Amino acid sequence: MSKRYAMVIDLKRCVGCNACTVACKQEWKEKVPPGEFRSRIKEIETGKYPNVSMVFRRTACMHCADAPCVKACPVEPVKASQKTPEGITIVDEKLCIQCGACVDACPYKVRYLNAENKVNDKADSC
Template identity: 40%
Template structure:
């Protein structure tokens, strides 16, 4: 049996085993406001990220550093920077628009209530995480996320996503994507602290801040400064950088496919 078939059969076996313990009725009746109690994290903090699109140069340093820091499988990413060619509506001139994307660590995350085993949960500090020891890899949370921010990790067979690098935050460090950002476009901090950089920037630019898909009612905590209004909702477009090739250099698809 070749590698692809083994991986596929392994996933089917895991899903079948997990399904035996999944109360489907509870999933069917889950609503976005039926969140389990928060656990873990510092209740005196609320982590958020502000992305200044005026400073993003699309270098992909954040994508690469996150991929290395979190050991993601080939072709899967916890954060990406999608690149689009856009037309100026007034002049018709073309320009490039970079849109960094990641888990939005919503205050009302739709991925949490659909998890049948409560492997996906929200910490007291607002960060949404996955308990890989409990996750059965059913993929409900992947489908529920409106931001395409989750995937099933083929190595662990569990849900995977951005965690704001909680392991680094707990050590007093910045997330890998923030630390590696060449233009200083990513700012993370505690929005409950009025003296934090992110709080001061949010106060200064309050009227200009935007979030993705606000109509979903998820209350995202990734804020964008300098956002083109055409990208608040997911545009019908294909990202245009980097193709993924296998060990034999055959093309496997685009790294940003599905984003």
């Protein structure tokens, strides 16, 4: 079995500053149009008044081992959504037919069709 990569995020230390979202946007500025983000910070309110607090959770591609988005891709013989040997789920823009099947299949709802080129896009563990 080959090495598999993972990204570890300490959610107890997340303050919802969106620095990770901005860094991702900076890394992919040529590919991610205005208003789109490959990762997001979800704010979750917990507790009841007067003991209310906010919990922040980064949402991005989970690179599922048995990725439903890859299975849903109808492109054959080589799928537009693929798994690398390291376990990263990637999108080959040249093969994507903009059908949205992978977007609908994502259990985490983090895939989207890029507003500019209508090709599937998502976080890829940059």
